[in-house]
Amino acid sequence: xxxxxxxxxxxxxxxxxxxxxxxxxxxxxxxxxxxxxxxxxxxxxxxxxxxxxxxxxxxxxxxxxxxxxxxxxxxxxxxxxxxxxxxxxxxxxxxxxxxxxxxxxxxxxxxxxxxxxxxxxxxxxxxxxxxxxxxxxxxxxxxxxxxxxxxxxxxxxxxxxxxxxxxxxxxxxxxxxxxxxxxxxxxxxxxxxxxxxxxxxxxxxxxxxxxxxxxxxxxxxxxxxxxxxxxxxxxxxxxxxxxxxxxxxxxxxxxxxxxxxxxxxxxxxxxxxxxxxxxxxxxxxxxxxxxxxxxxxxxxxxxxxxxxxxxxxxxxxxxxxxxxxxxxxxxxxxxxxxxxxxxxxxxxxxxxxxxxxxxxxxxxxxxxxxxxxxxxxxxxx
Amino acid sequence: xxxxxxxxxxxxxxxxxxxxxxxxxxxxxxxxxxxxxxxxxxxxxxxxxxxxxxxxxxxxxxxxxxxxxxxxxxxxxxxxxxxxxxxxxxxxxxxxxxxxxxxxxxxxxxxxxxxxxxxxxxxxxxxxxxxxxxxxxxxxxxxxxxxxxxxxxxxxxxxxxxxxxxxxxxxxxxxxxxxxxxxxxxxxxxxxxxxxxxxxxxxxxxxxxxxxxxxxxxxxxxxxxxxxxxxxxxxxxxxxxxxxxxxxxxxxxxxxxxxxxxxxxxxxxxxxxxxxxxxxxxx
Ligand SMILES: Cc1cc2nc3c(=O)[nH]c(=O)nc-3n(C[C@H](O)[C@H](O)[C@H](O)COP(=O)(O)OP(=O)(O)OC[C@H]3O[C@@H](n4cnc5c(N)ncnc54)[C@H](O)[C@@H]3O)c2cc1C
Ligand SMILES: Cc1cc2nc3c(=O)[nH]c(=O)nc-3n(C[C@H](O)[C@H](O)[C@H](O)COP(=O)(O)OP(=O)(O)OC[C@H]3O[C@@H](n4cnc5c(N)ncnc54)[C@H](O)[C@@H]3O)c2cc1C
Numbered sequence: 077x078x079x080x081x082x083x084x085x086x087x088x089x090x091x092x093x094x095x096x097x098x099x100x101x102x103x104x105x106x107x108x109x110x111x112x113x114x115x116x117x118x119x120x121x122x123x124x125x126x127x128x129x130x131x132x133x134x135x136x137x138x139x140x141x142x143x144x145x146x147x148x149x150x151x152x153x154x155x156x157x158x159x160x161x162x163x164x165x166x167x168x169x170x171x172x173x174x175x176x177x178x179x180x181x182x183x184x185x186x187x188x189x190x191x192x193x194x195x196x197x198x199x200x201x202x203x204x205x206x207x208x209x210x211x212x213x214x215x216x217x218x219x220x221x222x223x224x225x226x227x228x229x230x231x232x233x234x235x236x237x238x239x240x241x242x243x244x245x246x247x248x249x250x251x252x253x254x255x256x257x258x259x260x261x262x263x264x265x266x267x268x269x270x271x272x273x274x275x276x277x278x279x280x281x282x283x284x285x286x287x288x289x290x291x292x293x294x295x296x297x298x299x300x301x302x303x304x305x306x307x308x309x310x311x312x313x314x315x316x317x318x319x320x321x322x323x324x325x326x327x328x329x330x331x332x333x334x335x336x337x338x339x340x341x342x343x344x345x346x347x348x349x350x351x352x353x354x355x356x357x358x359x360x361x362x363x364x365x366x367x368x369x370x371x372x373x374x375x376x377x378x379x380x381x382x383x384x385x386x387x388x389x390x391x392x393x394x395x396x397x398x399x400x401x402x403x404x405x406x407x408x409x410x411x412x413x414x415x416x417x418x419x420x421x422x423x424x425x426x427x428x429x430x431x432x433x434x435x436x437x438x439x440x441x442x443x444x445x446x447x448x449x450x451x452x453x454x455x456x457x
Numbered sequence: 458x459x460x461x462x463x464x465x466x467x468x469x470x471x472x473x474x475x476x477x478x479x480x481x482x483x484x485x486x487x488x489x490x491x492x493x494x495x496x497x498x499x500x501x502x503x504x505x506x507x508x509x510x511x512x513x514x515x516x517x518x519x520x521x522x523x524x525x526x527x528x529x530x531x532x533x534x535x536x537x538x539x540x541x542x543x544x545x546x547x548x549x550x551x552x553x554x555x556x557x558x559x560x561x562x563x564x565x566x567x568x569x570x571x572x573x574x575x576x577x578x579x580x581x582x583x584x585x586x587x588x589x590x591x592x593x594x595x596x597x598x599x600x601x602x603x604x605x606x607x608x609x610x611x612x613x614x615x616x617x618x619x620x621x622x623x624x625x626x627x628x629x630x631x632x633x634x635x636x637x638x639x640x641x642x643x644x645x646x647x648x649x650x651x652x653x654x655x656x657x658x659x660x661x662x663x664x665x666x667x668x669x670x671x672x673x674x675x676x677x678x679x680x681x682x683x684x685x686x687x688x689x690x691x692x693x694x695x696x697x698x699x700x701x702x703x704x705x706x707x708x709x710x711x712x713x714x715x716x717x718x719x720x721x722x723x724x725x726x727x728x729x730x731x732x733x734x735x736x737x738x739x740x
Contacts (some may be wrong), residue, residue, distance in 0.1 A: 089532070089660035091655060097650065127653030140653045 079142055081371060083149070090146055094153035095419060097123060098326075107360075109158070109280040110426050112271070115239055116280065116310030120165060123154070130192030131169050133176045133316065137188025144315055145377040152370075155326025159430040162326060166319035167235050168425035174312045175261065178300045187261065196241035197344045200316075200423040201231040201286050202309050206233075206240040209443050211246075212254035216248035216288060223295050226259065227288035233437075237284035238269040244312075245288070246305045257305030260298055266291045277429030302405065314391045316438050318377050321398035324434045327427045328402035331409035332362050334421045334424055338413055355412060362405045369398040389451035396444035399434040406431050458511030458613055460502040461565060462535070462576040463558060463593070464495040466519050466526040467583040475694040493527045494578025498641035500648045502576050503534045505611045511573075512536045514565055518546055518557050524664050531659035532651035538662065539565060543669040548682030551584070556679050560654060561672045562597060562726075574611070575638040576619060583630025587640070594638035602631055603640045613637075 083091070101119055109116055123129065131147045133139025140149075147169065154162035172191040175198075176184055190196040216229025219270040227247050234243075241351060243262045250256035270285030300308050339349035349355055376394035379387040408422045410417035417424045435441045468487040476483050491499075502513045515530040517523050518541040527538035541561045549557065566572045575597075577590030587603070594601035602622055609630070610619040619632040623642060649660070669677055678684060705721050708714040723730040 085660040086657055089656040093532070093651060093653060093656040125652070126650055131653075142653065 081288050087146065089443065090142070091149045091153050093126065094128070094150040095156065097126065097128075098154045098157030098162075102154065102161055104157035104298070106161070106280070107420065107423055107426060110160070110430075111279075111420070113279045113282075115164075115236075115282055117197065117239065118159060118192075119161070120168075120197070123165060124194035127166065128154075128165060129194040130172045130176070130188070133169070133188065133192055137176060137184050138192035139172065139176065139178040139188070140192075143377070144318055144380045145374060147315070148318050148341060148373050148377045151319045152329065154329045155323040157326075159327035159427065159434075160278045160282060163278065163320060163323045163430075163434070164236055164281040166316060166323060167200050168194065168198050168240075169319065170312045170316040171200050171242070172316065174200075174244055174259070175299065175307060177311070178259070178304070178308050179261075182296065183261065185283045191242070195241060197236055198242045199236040199240040199286070200312065201226075201234050201237075201243050201245040203232050203234070203386045205230055205232045205285075209440055211309065212257070214246060214248055214257060216245070216247040218249050218258055218260065220249070220295075221292070224292045225295065226300065227260065227262070227291040227293065229288055231286040231288075233273070233283055234286045235278075235281055235283055236284050238263065238272065238282050243267060243286060244296075244299065245286070246309050247288075249302045249305075252303075254306040255303050257309070258298060258302045259300055259305040259308045260293060262288075262291065262293055262297065266293060276390075276432060277426070278433055291369045292330065311436070313438055314380055314388055316372065317395035318380065318393045318442075320434050321369070321373050321395045321402075321423055324399045324402035324431050325366070325373060327431045328362075328366055328369075328405040328409075331406040331424055331427045332359070332366060334422070335359065335409040335412045338416075338422075342414075349412070358408060358412065362408055365401040365405055368423035369401045373398050386451065386455075389448050392439070392444040392447040392451075395438065396441045396448075399431070400441060403428070403431045403435060458509050458573045458611065459514065459566075459570045460574050460576060461514045461516055461562060461572050462495065462499045462502050462530070463578075463589070464499065464515055464517050464526055464530055465492045465578070465584075466490075466523040467492045470582045475692065476683055477694075489522075489526065491529055492581045492583075493580050494582075494641060494643055496648045496696060497643055497645050498576035498578055498639075499530055499533060499535065500646045501608055501641055502574070503649065504646065505574075505608060506536075508609055509613055512570070514539060514569060516541065516558065516561055516565065518542070518549070518554060518561070527664055528659045528662070530572060531662050532656050533649060534651060534655055537569065537665065539665045539667065541667050541669075541672055543680075545669045545674075545677045545680045547678065548685060550685035550687035551586050551588035551592055552686060553680050553684035555589050555674070556684060557669070557674065558589065559593050559596040560669075560674045561667060562593065564667065564672050566599065571636075573613070573637075574633045575599060575636070577638065577640045579589075579640045579642050590638055590640040592593065597636075597638070600633040600635070600637035601639075602633060602637060604642055605639045605641045606645050607641070624717060625636050649695060 127140040130139030130144050135141040151162050153165055175187050191198055202211055204214055219226045241264050245256050245260045245262050248256050249258040268287045273283040342349045372394050376390040379390045406427045410428050413424050416422050463478050466489045469490045472487050474483045506513050513535045514537045515527055515535045516539045521542055524540050527540055531538055546557055580587035604623045605620050606623045607621040616635045617632055618637055622629045622631055669680055705718050
């Protein structure tokens with residue numbers, strides 16, 4: 077009987093590589109990047125040089141050809157260094173995969189290698205000012221004009237915008253709701269951008285509006301067929317949700333480590349914090365939540381690898397469960413640090429700020445429940 | 458070209474302590490690393506492999522768990538790893554270590570292709586003797602260059618290597634014939650990181666594992682404790698020096714500075730002055 081939940085040598089090797097990279101190249105700078113709102117593109121390119129620019133993209137265009145499970149291990153490891161940097165890398169990977177999976181031979185060849193090496197960075201553009209959770213309500217127009225499409229409209233909250241070179245944009249080619257959406261790959265010089273949003277966390281990557289004004293792009297930049305945009309966008313998100321959850325897991329794991337270390341040093345009432353049973357139990361609960369999250373995430377990831385019929389629902393469940401549980405773990409770690417947890421220097425409040433948005437984006441946790449409920453009801457016999 | 462890098466698994470010295478009472482090194486629970494000098498020689502070997510073609514084999518003698526270090530080296534980019542492990546090797550000093558490694562190197566040469574360069578670290582961070590590399594060179598009759606800070610050229614056509622060797626007061630640029638054994642200094646290059654595919658290749662790699670017999674060693678009395686005339690009598694942590702450091706102001710000329718320094722030394726320890734005066738007066 078194989079040990080079902082054990083990592084094999086491959087998994088350990090990949091994790092080890094990503095952890096070492098995070099420890100040496102990301103963690104030492106995470107607080108500084110957050111404070112200066114610095115987007116470390118050079119470090120992202122270094123990660124890509126090791127094969128992390130196209131983790132589950134096929135090898136013929138420079139990807140690493142790994143599984144979704146492998147990707148969750150990598151994103152957890154990277155997020156131990158900084159959830160925000162790991163999360164941007166996750167979005168980039170999602171776009172690279174969409175082009176690999178849905179692009180034709182010419183598109184894969186044209187964009188694939190540069191995305192895998194991160195010579196060119198990518199952003200995912202679905203949300204609009206008036207269409208977030210209800211993605212089928214997207215308004216951005218894509219009008220066919222001979223060998224071109226002309227895009228008009230605004231995308232909201234786009235991660236990496238202004239810096240990224242390629243934008244995977246979902247726009248409307250007909251009025252038929254979700255079936256009227258089409259995916260496009262748009263180069264930076266066709267677009268304009270809003271100001272970098274001031275936000276609670278995720279400061280090490282920019283968030284901007286992406287503005288299409290009479291934006292002409294060749295038909296060759298259309299990804300898939302007209303009308304497939306919603307399906308392509310959602311297919312990307314299945315994996316994206318696993319990755320975002322993995323980023324929460326890494327952040328929470330780092331926060332728990334910090335709390336365990338701190339409680340061995342800090343004294344109150346003449347005793348070390350870690351000798352109070354109430355606090356020991358809190359630590360135990362945090363560890364339990366973390367392990368339950370990890371196990372669940374691996375299960376959802378292997379379902380997606382195996383393309384099981386319930387994979388989408390499992391990914392949604394895991395995204396909801398893991399991002400909620402890990403936010404509380406990080407928040408508890410802050411509480412266990414007392415007032416020092418609230419100070420920037422201890423690195424805990426940053427993790428809490430960063431993880432908060434994982435409950436909102438890539439489909440809010442309410443929308444995750446919606447997906448799960450729909451799956452339950454649809455599969456009722 | 459075939460480059461072989463000798464690596465030693467050592468305790469991470471940053472985390473090592475000497476037991477305050479028994480004066481023995483407390484190795485328990487101390488994580489192991491590849492001797493840092495050996496990483497620089499590995500990187501140098503990989504760079505030249507990438508430039509001139511060929512293969513890099515890494516070799517270590519140690520307990521079975523030294524395989525971890527070999528896998529790490531494979532992750533960084535080595536093509537093949539050989540682990541020399543046998544209970545006969547336990548307790549080897551530098552004489553016995555270089556004997557065993559030389560036998561393995563000979564076997565590597567016979568099995569996987571003639572060796573052009575054997576790379577060693579300048580020294581290890583635990584044994585610190587810097588004797589193993591030269592010991593190998595002598596036994597295998599290889600050209601020997603120690604303290605190498607850079608390899609400038611490896612020329613397969615005329616069978617030479619040109620390199621920079623740090624010596625007292627300067628750098629020597631030397632050229633010698635292959636096959637050669639060189640020992641590398643620290644900081645001579647930037648050690649690369651393994652890619653995902655290297656990590657996977659390393660995880661899946663079969664590590665060639667040889668016993669003394671496999672390596673063609675017939676006389677095991679030359680190995681391990683029996684083959685080791687060196688005895689470590691005592692290991693101790695030196696007591697910190699009690700006296701404070703003193704600062705001597707720089708003089709106008711070097712001569713002035715030197716005189717000021719001598720004055721200060723004589724003032725502090727008059728016996729030195731007395732002894733020198735006696736010496737000078739032919740006593
Ligand atoms: C920092 C940041 C980065 C982002 N990056 C990107 C990006 O790169 N690309 C991109 O396309 N988008 C991105 N987003 C957008 C993100 O995906 C959306 O914010 C998210 O989908 C929610 O949409 P909304 O903000 O419009 O909220 P709304 O849809 O207005 O929702 C408001 C609230 O109502 C709830 N709600 C909505 N509908 C229902 C319902 N039917 N049942 C129950 N509850 C419901 C929501 O869960 C939420 O709590 C980013 C957002 C942020 C904050
Ligand atoms: C605490 C302690 C106790 C010891 N006790 C004894 C003892 O009781 N009796 C005794 O005889 N000796 C003893 N030794 C010596 C020990 O056996 C030496 O460490 C060993 O012979 C290698 O020498 P070195 O570490 O000085 O290597 P160095 O000569 O400094 O190493 C130079 C290079 O040689 C290569 N190299 C060295 N060792 C290996 C290896 N195993 N595999 C592959 N390449 C290698 C590496 O490239 C290395 O960079 C002791 C050492 C220590 C630290």
